[in-house]
Amino acid sequence: MSSGPPWHPPDGMRSPRYGGVRTFMRLPQVTQLDGVDFAVAGVPFDTGATYRVGARFGPEAIRSASVLLRPYHPEQAVALFPTLSGIDYGDLPTVPGYLPRSHQDIAAAAETFFRAGVTPVFLGGDHSVSLPLLRAAASVRDEPLSLLHFDSHGDIWSGYYGGLDTHGTPFRRALEESLIDPRQSIQIGLRGSVYDEHDVQLSHDLGFQVVTARELHRRGVDDVLQQVQELLRGRDCYLSFDIDFVDPAFAPGTGTPETGGFSGAVCHELLRGLRGLDFVAFDMVEVLPSHDPAGITALLAANLVYEFIALLALQKRDGSRG
Ligand code: MN
Ligand code: MN
DSSP, rough: SSOSSSSSOOOOOTTTTSSOOOOGGGOOBOOOOOOOEEEEEEEOOTTTTTOOOOGHHHHHHHHHHTTTSSSSEETEEEEEHHEEEEEEEOOOOOOOOOHHHHHHHHHHHHHHHHHHEEEEEEEEEEEEHHHOOOOOOOOHSSSSEEEEEEEEOOOOOOTTTTTSTTTTTTHHHHTTTTSOOOOOOOOEEEEOOOHHHHHHHHHHHHOOEEEEHHHHHHHHHHHHHHHHHHHHTSEEEEEEEGGGBBBBTOOOOOOSSOOBOOOOHHHHHHHHHTOEEEEEEEEOOOOOOGGGGHHHHHHHHHHHHHHHHHHHHHHHHHHHOO
């Protein structure tokens, strides 16, 4: 036995990657949190979706695609598992069809990670799950969090069909509850048709910094990353990634696709450029396998989760928190 971190994937040179029970990156499925740096947890819930449902199968698809991932990240020059101890915790409890009850159960289960000092990596589920996850993250802190939000939608409506909680509303609730500080938060990738001119202004009016998809296309990745780094450096950040940020050509498997988005390569560059920031949690949401016939959406999602885990490895190795 080596004396490294206790939990890591098996050696891919000893057991083939298609074998074994599907967990994220073939991590051991463990539910005790001693000696754990990060825990992957599924949130298989899609009762908050307003159009297509099926994101409840997102965690399973992302886990399946993730078995191809290898433990060394060449662009970031970091080996994940000599640095980090990671597990797949399994899925958080949900009750399909019952949103308030599910949100309560999700928040209660997610709190366990924050109380244990473990960084959770959540696999959704529709975007409504970010609200209970933020409630859990904020419950162990005195200050509101910074939100870094990649999405083609702002998800800040006050309601939808008279309902307060859908996948179009989580960040409105989060700022009403002071879980996040909009002035120290940024939404990136907004685009597509909206209902009226008020919708365009809404994020600004609520105090968020906004980089629309068009702005990102025109300004370029490095310029936007510089803005993100200046805004968020030194802050406790919650990173939420809605897969519909990606262009449907690269991520067709999602519930409310918008054209004019970004390639997988751009997503990788954006996440790599977040090096040095302090993340308390990550969620990857809105992956919808039934519209993902070749599995490319889940594959990209798995690889972007991997980018986040590499950021955690850098954070731990280089001690950016401080
Ligand atoms: Mn969203
Ligand atoms: Mn969206």
